[in-house]
Amino acid sequence: MEVTGGKDLISSLPDDILVRILSFLPVEFTIRTSILSTRWRHLWKHNLVIDFTMSTYRLLDSEDYSFVSRFLALHRAPKLQRFAICRSGCKGFVPEVELWVAFAATRDVQELEIIFYDVYFEVPLSLYAAKSIKSLYLSGVCFSSPPNFNGFFLLKDLSIGFSGIGDEVVEAIVSSCPILESLTLQRCSGLNKVKIASRRLKRLVFDETELGELLELEIEAPNLVCFKYQGSVVTFCLKHHCVAEVELLYRMFLRTDIGYEREFQEADFGYVKTLMDDLSCVKYVIFPRLIVGVY
Amino acid sequence: MASAPENEKNASAPEKKTLTLKSMINNEEFVVDEHVALQSVTIKNMVDSDCAGDVIPVPTISGEILALVIEYCKNHANPSASEDDLKKADAGIVAKDIYTLIDLVLAANFLDIKGLLEVTSQKIADSIKDLPHQDVREIFGVENDYTPEEEAAVRAEHDWAFEGFP
Structure with a gap:
């Protein structure tokens, strides 16, 4: 036996373990390992994870995205576990998004995360070709029309934030993800009367901030165990009353009949409680700084 | 707590099957419950194909490391451990x-x-991420x-990744 433990083992770390270690490091660090030795020169190109969100590098504040394209052109792993990029302070549309998503889709990406905070990008059509996707997180997206696609058959975890998305788009996507377990809609606009119908859904988080835009939320999810809602007071319709954990965080403002907001008043608790009668399983409602029991 | 040993004595549960893992580096032996050891796919394959004798020799792994591996497997074989407990234990x-x-x-x-491969790789990544190249090489x-010329050429290929880096 040649290897004897201790320091002698270290030079024998196989490439696949080294590549695995690289997958936990920021992209620019992985590239810099190319100058360690000739053996390391191309290791980073086999990383199964391409995650620009770990980058502390100032390039993520620059307007020039050519480094991402150059990086992708050199990458050699035939499959991708994860592709992630995050940007804020963007001044305009980034046409490269189309190429990134197509790249990830052709490499059977399992986790895709594209986060833009202050610009909407049109959802690239190549996204719908990403059949291996298990986890999808999009922010700053604009869905113009319901997608015409067969579905994400492996998608379990879907999160859409700060995006423009219509009622029918949400319904179309949810209904074409047969094993979806977790859905988060955070600060999306364009939602008025949403119906979430999903057999396998266990967790639904709805964070609505466009005041008063959402009027009705209908949920038909027999396996739902956790439902969290944050936003103004709306009408809920839960078709199946078996949710174990419900958390409602209402904002301090209520829409009134004539359409403007006023501050939340004590009398409103009674109103909320009538809404809650439909939710026989609700444990508690959280108001800012107040917790009201519902029975 | 005080009554726990008594309960064990009284329990008429079937005898648990155990396996003995032996480090071939320093001949240290560990007796572990089978379901704990079977978290190792390598051991599971040996057991499934009837290649495992009374003592399973583990080459290239010292007793010290094997003890850590077994601790990990025990934690993760415990059905009542919460995700938080496991995270802390890991x-x-x-x-x-x-x-x-x-x-x-x-x-x-x-x-x-x-x-275990994941958490250890992650920890190694965390430990080296702020180190200069010379330390990583070591x-x-x-x-x-x-x-020196080749090194300069490799650097130049990806100049953006080296910006602000000595």
Whole structure:
């Protein structure tokens, strides 16, 4: 036996373990390992994870995205576990998004995360070709029309934030993800009367901030165990009353009949409680700084 | 707590099957419940194909490292452990010096224990991410075989990644 433990083992770390270690490091660090030795020169190109969100590098504040394209052109792993990029302070549309998503889709990406905070990008059509996707997180997206696609058959975890998305788009996507377990809609606009119908859904988080835009939320999810809602007071319709954990965080403002907001008043608790009668399983409602029991 | 041993005595549960793992580095032996050891895909394959004798020899892994591996497997074989408990326990197991971690990641790879491989790789990544190249070379036993010209050329290929880096 040649290897004897201790320091002698270290030079024998196989490439696949080294590549695995690289997958936990920021992209620019992985590239810099190319100058360690000739053996390391191309290791980073086999990383199964391409995650620009770990980058502390100032390039993520620059307007020039050519480094991402150059990086992708050199990458050699035939499959991708994860592709992630995050940007804020963007001044305009980034046409490269189309190429990134197509790249990830052709490499059977399992986790895709594209986060833009202050610009909407049109959802690239190549996204719908990403059949291996298990986890999808999009922010700053604009869905113009319901997608015409067969579905994400492996998608379990879907999160859409700060995006423009219509009622029918949400319904179309949810209904074409047969094993979806977790859905988060955070600060999306364009939602008025949403119906979430999903057999396998266990967790639904709805964070609505466009005041008063959402009027009705209908949920038909027999396996739902956790439902969290944050936003103004709306009408809920839960078709199946078996949710174990419900958390409602209402904002301090209520829409009134004539359409403007006023501050939340004590009398409103009674109103909320009538809404809650439909939710026989609700444990508690959280108001800012107040917790009201519902029975 | 006081009544626990008594309960054990009274319990008429069927005898638990155990396996003995033996480090071939220092001949240390560990008796573990079978369901704990079977978290290793390598051991599971041996048992499934009837290749495992009374004592399963584990080459290239020292007793010290094997003890850590078994601790990990025990934690993760406990059905009542919460996700939080496991996270804390994992953090304790990988709170080791870099050379122990490298032995551990090799052990996890050899025994094919995916979760342990992940947490150990992550910990190694965390430990090296702020180190200068010379230290990373030392840790991984890498000898720089570039000529200065070649090294400069490799740097130039990806100048953006080296911006602000000595």
